[in-house]
Amino acid sequence: MKALILNGEEVDGLSLKHISKSIKEELRSCDFEVEEILLKEKEIADCLGLFKCWVKTPGICIIDDYGRKTAAKLINSELVVFLTPVTFGSYSYQLKKALDRMIPLISPYFKKIEGEFHHRKRYSKYPSILAVGVMEKINQAQSKIFKELVKRNSINFHSAYCETEVFEVADDFNNKKIKNLVKVISEKVGEQND
Structure with missing residues (x-):
């Protein structure tokens, strides 16, 4: 099974290397082949919002940069990990712009899912x-918004399973919380692929 980590660490922000290392170790122990993209090191332009990826080049972004490669890697994975500082209850700029570029992966047409159009x-x-948010100090309101955002994105991405947790940067990332989080999602993904 393939797991892709989209590391949304900011250029001058919190280092997420120790958290990423823990997540990678746990995923590998669950038999995942792991690839990490440190987004701040890649040339990924902002989405232009032209929707040509739906009508002119269906399924392919018109911007030929690493965003296009990221979309291909994401759709060919069984698990994607969103690793990000939580910014006002949302993703970092680095992760948000990468996720905006994933719109070619869905259809421009709609269907009803649990009474809502998606x-x-x-x-x-x-x-x-699997979304892992990191904050200097836990803010319950922002954590709640972050978890809801990830849940809504998982519906739009048609993800079979979604797990989300927010940690403080000072947390011990070799702890049971990370292990359990990775174990839970790994078991679900493994069942889905059997």
Whole structure:
């Protein structure tokens, strides 16, 4: 199974290396082949919002940069990890712009899911999501918003499973919380792929 970590560490922000290391170790112990993209090191332009990826070049972003490669890697993974500082209850700029560029992976057409309208699938399978948010100090309101955002994104990405947790930067990332979080999502993804 393949796992892709989208590391949204900011250029001058918190270092997420120790957290990333812990997550990678746990994923590998669960038999995942792990690839990490440190987004701040990649050339990924902002989405232009032209929707040509839906009508002119279906499924492919018109911007030919690492955002296009990231979309291909994401759709070919069983699990995607969003690793990000939590910024006002949302993703970092680095992760947000990368996720905005994933819009070619869904269809421009809609369907009803649990009474709400969402984009249809473009592909037969989508990765499950594990989101790990990090804050200097836990803010309950921002944590709640972050978890809801990830949940909503998992619906739009047609993810079979989604797990989300917010940690303080000072937490011990070799702890049971990370192990349990990775174990839970790994078991679900493994069952899905059997």
